[in-house]
Amino acid sequence: MAEELEYLSGFGGHFSSEAIPGALPRNQNNPLLCPLGLYAEQLSGTSFTSPRHLNQCSWFYRIKPSVTHEPFYPCIPGNKRLISEFNQQTTSATPTQLRWRPAEFSEIPTDFIDGLYTVCGAGSSFLRHGYAIHMYVANKSMEGRAFCNADGDFLIVPQHGKLFITTECGKLYAQPGEIVVIPQGFRFSIDLPDGDSRGYVAEIFGTHFRLPDLGPIGANGLAAPRDFLVPKAWYEDASHPNYTIVQKFGGELFMAKQDFSPFNVVAWHGNYVPYKYDLSKFCPFNTVLFDHGDPSINTVLTAPTDKPGVALLDFVIFPPRWLVAENTFRPPYYHRNCMTEFMGLIHGIYEAKQDGFLPGGASLHSCMTPHGPDTKTFEATISRNKVNEPFRIEGTLAFMFESSLIPRVCQWALESPGLDKDYYQCWIGLKSHFSHNKENVDENGTKSSEIPRS
Numbered sequence: 001m002a003e004e005l006e007y008l009s010g011f012g013g014h015f016s017s018e019a020i021p022g023a024l025p026r027n028q029n030n031p032l033l034c035p036l037g038l039y040a041e042q043l044s045g046t047s048f049t050s051p052r053h054l055n056q057c058s059w060f061y062r063i064k065p066s067v068t069h070e071p072f073y074p075c076i077p078g079n080k081r082l083i084s085e086f087n088q089q090t091t092s093a094t095p096t097q098l099r100w101r102p103a104e105f106s107e108i109p110t111d112f113i114d115g116l117y118t119v120c121g122a123g124s125s126f127l128r129h130g131y132a133i134h135m136y137v138a139n140k141s142m143e144g145r146a147f148c149n150a151d152g153d154f155l156i157v158p159q160h161g162k163l164f165i166t167t168e169c170g171k172l173y174a175q176p177g178e179i180v181v182i183p184q185g186f187r188f189s190i191d192l193p194d195g196d197s198r199g200y201v202a203e204i205f206g207t208h209f210r211l212p213d214l215g216p217i218g219a220n221g222l223a224a225p226r227d228f229l230v231p232k233a234w235y236e237d238a239s240h241p242n243y244t245i246v247q248k249f250g251g252e253l254f255m256a257k258q259d260f261s262p263f264n265v266v267a268w269h270g271n272y273v274p275y276k277y278d279l280s281k282f283c284p285f286n287t288v289l290f291d292h293g294d295p296s297i298n299t300v301l302t303a304p305t306d307k308p309g310v311a312l313l314d315f316v317i318f319p320p321r322w323l324v325a326e327n328t329f330r331p332p333y334y335h336r337n338c339m340t341e342f343m344g345l346i347h348g349i350y351e352a353k354q355d356g357f358l359p360g361g362a363s364l365h366s367c368m369t370p371h372g373p374d375t376k377t378f379e380a381t382i383s384r385n386k387v388n389e390p391f392r393i394e395g396t397l398a399f400m401f402e403s404s405l406i407p408r409v410c411q412w413a414l415e416s417p418g419l420d421k422d423y424y425q426c427w428i429g430l431k432s433h434f435s436h437n438k439e440n441v442d443e444n445g446t447k448s449s450e451i452p453r454s
């Protein structure tokens, strides 16, 4: 099934696709009569008047327009673990370092909608500024229902289990190690061929992801536009007597019934599209002489604020790569940051944590909260005597959602049995190596200030 899917490639371009040749109107968007008797419908991802370089919209040519449904009603029972307004009524503030063990899989049949829960976030979907960080644990395909997020864009990071995602633009397949972006307003349905599935979702309000500028790196490197894959048109012309559209609106779920599949788009064109990206295609850059570069060098996608260089949310990865810096403490440095860092682990061991940070788990280091390598990582690093030898970080993939907005944390995340109450212990053992009249000397008798950089 995965192998059969074909994609269009590129980032931010204008795409077009037709499942039946000739289904796309050739000379205009909205002709009096569309080819094949289809309806024309626009999906706007930016205001009509957004400047051309930011403007995003797509035109769908579909069997019936998406408006053809009964009224929306609140979902009862609804998923009550989704938040899109982060304030004192809904969530808590804490500067404490937080870490969660991976959530356990459930025996109860749970699809992606029911299995999604918010961990933390900032701002407001209504005010169109902010973000939410969710996780999901699910084991069942969405049957007879599609999800539509009116609040923001989803960046989905599967950690366990494949995702087959049907969207109005066509089908996408993603496995752990790949990511999917579903922009605000797209209807989609997720099948879970492996059953048990787990992953992370960053939701951004009021803006869209783009590729970071490369500055002095030049024209190539990091995530290449051609590695982003967009689905090809796919439709079903089937009646579904009881199809449900579940709409997330202000963090609440509403449902509306219709008698046909929402995946009835025979052709489409535009630059507002869902897409996927294989993180193994990322071309990392790094220091090649000394010191640890800032993690922003590994930014895959960024969602901007109005302030230059200040992200609403960056998606950053820590992929396999060579470490070659000389006379350098190579793991992530000890750090306090005006930005907030939420981290997840897709597989392997993260370079700053020898234990306790597990695949499927998460950590949150909020604005100005100190963090860094655990005691074991620090001690192991300084006791290695081959300090200048190239070393390849293997078999791991961690990531970070980094934001300039300070998150508030959901009560269920703070009360979760998965919360690691002893997280602080991983640093408590860091001991003083200070001596006011003696330099640190390694086992060969070399003073630390004298270890040559080459």
Ligand SMILES: O=C(O)Cc1cc(O)ccc1O
Pocket: 293, 294, 295, 331, 332, 333, 335, 341, 343, 352, 365, 371, 372, 400
């Ligand atoms: O491990 C972390 O918390 C993220 C991180 C990575 C890095 O390479 C440098 C600083 C930093 O905070």
